[in-house]
Amino acid sequence: MSENVISLFSSIMAGLGTTLALFAIALVVSIPLGFLITLMLRSKLKVVKWIAEVYVYILRGTPLLLQLFFVYFGLPYIPGIGKFMVFERFEASCIAFALNYAAYFAEIFRGGLLAIDDGQYEASKVLGLTHAQTMWHVVLPQMIRVTLPAVSNETIVLIKDTALVTAIAVPEIMYYAKGAVVRDADPTAFIVAGAIYLVINFFITIIFKQLEKKTDF
Template identity: 40%
Template sequence: MDTLEKIIRWIPQLLDGARITVLLTLCAVTAGLFLSIFLALGEMSKSKIIRGICHAYVFFFRGTPLLMQLYFVYYGLPEINKALTINNQFLAAFIAYSLNCGAYCSEIIRAAIQSIDKGQFEASKVLGMSYFQTMRLIILPQSIRRLIPPVGNEFIMMLKDASLVSLIALADITKVTRSIQSSTASSLVYIPAMILYLVITALFTLVFHLLEKKHSVYE
């Protein structure tokens, strides 16, 4: 009973950490998806310069650890210029995670766009539609249906990777758990913390599963 009372007492703090974890993930993935559309289109651009810049961006953020990117945004930028200092841990994490997510999602979006029958590009050209009209009205709406499964996977991965923000003292689930463990000298706090991660992951997995079942072409 004493153990149960301890766990119950820790729940409010862990839920506060969960709020930060979920909010960061939602914000970062949303911003990352928005950025990834431009990166994906840039990678398919006829301009070698634009294509090269987008390729370099994706290569860099996919090829370096997210933790190092987070450290650089929070600790490295101020050394380049004091004006680049970000004192807010949530904002620093949001920037790093959004940039990282944008790189990964751009590959997902590019693959989805390229999976659309090329005949639809030709048909839209015959109808006198511009490249941007074709993308906005024909290609992207169809691509969205193909994006649900891989974007769902990326979201879950980002949700779990959010635990890295504890290393810059942002009070997410992991940071709160470590603080409780340090102050109480009890590692039992990891039990409700892991269960909380499982519950959150399960809920979002269910959401994406329902979206996939309703809209995805992979039925």
């Protein structure tokens, strides 16, 4: 490996911490939020269900980059409350990513719940289980097993999408790679950045494969 590539790798790795932090925060927030939205989508209250449907439609129907720009540049201009909606670049990125991916996870979880046979609920009721016990001990384990491949795929997409935050100058992997390419007039930095993403996704894939084995009942 040439000294130039080693130097590029070292400089680009300066953004790895930010990339992983954004990834982790977005994932930790969006998964439970997505499940909450799934429950709202299944609510018998029409207003609650309608709010969830509109949320999912808007967040899935518009580009993540647009949502990122709106959170960072647009929210401060909302009359009356705009002054309370001013976020730092990284904070805005976390908010936009968490809200966006929650909508996708909500649809994944909804599909997982629909895959569970109604007989499971009826059998749980016969056994005297409460609704909460049925959800926790019967429904959720099966839903996790069914949705894990889709969640794995969405998680891989998430780590790649973190590159979008370079558009608002968040110092992550692509921010440093782009800076190196502009500085040196050499695309090698993009290749190095791509290799870093591939390594990250390799470990994500391994983790989810292990989870799939543990949930294969």
